């Protein structure tokens with residue numbers, strides 16, 4: 001029996017990058033997966049096709065996590081398709097980088113609304129189902145930037161630090177209902193989000209990583225799978241850095 005047989009997982013922002021790797025990993029271990037996306041329908045359908053081609057179960061569902069009603073609808077679509085929701089991975093996220101003194105209100109709001117309020121809205125919607133079922137695992141994708149900060153990313157760092165506080169509060173609040181909540185804090189991972197870095201920036205970043213390289217979506221997915229699975233059944237409220245040794249907190 002595979003780790004996620006008979007489990008239902010919902011992964012936000014699973015059309016590309018880390019979210020796609022997480023969806024593929026959970027499905028490869030037996031989960032029925034809802035592949036959420038905002039605008040990249042074709043990419044999300046490709047992820048679903050890859051899962052189905054491998055003998056798994058998946059559907060693509062469009063929803064913008066900045067819209068609380070859409071978050072409720074996304075959870076409902078999961079229930080309609082698969083009957084329950086065991087695992088929620090809050091992965092959807094954006095960057096709008098800029099130096100503090102030049103950062104616009106719009107760039108601040110966009111990042112906080114997507115990366116923090118989106119996690120809150122999804123978690124609130126999913127918690128109702130999980131608390132009733134008296135089982136569930138929520139994994140939030142934070143970032144090392146939320147732990148250490150980063151020049152040019154005040155909005156992103158604030159949102160990702162907020163995700164850690166939210167994770168720990170949810171872990172405390174839902175533990176009595178057997179619902180766990182943890183965070184993964186990736187370092188620099190090869191995705192569209194980091195593709196815009198220059199070679200000089202990449203070298204500077206890699207030199208600050210003990211393992212000397214960027215990570216992959218699969219590296220993050222492996223940690224998410226552990227926390228989401230019963231193997232992590234005594235782990236809640238934790239932040240697991242998957243950063244090749246950038247932070248040693």
Ligand code: NAP
Pocket residue numbers: 012013014015016017018019036037038039040041043063064065066091092093094114141142143144185186187188189190191192193194
């Ligand atoms: P990515 O390649 O840019 O993909 C972002 C994903 O989020 C896409 O699937 C996108 O959907 C989705 N998304 C964006 N806004 C959304 C919204 N409002 N509603 C629903 N989905 C939305 O990013 P990534 O690098 O894989 O990052 C995934 C997560 O890991 C993010 O939370 C990011 O902050 C975090 N992270 C990344 C790194 C890194 O080095 N890459 C490091 C630490 C943490 P569409 O395709 O439909 O636009």
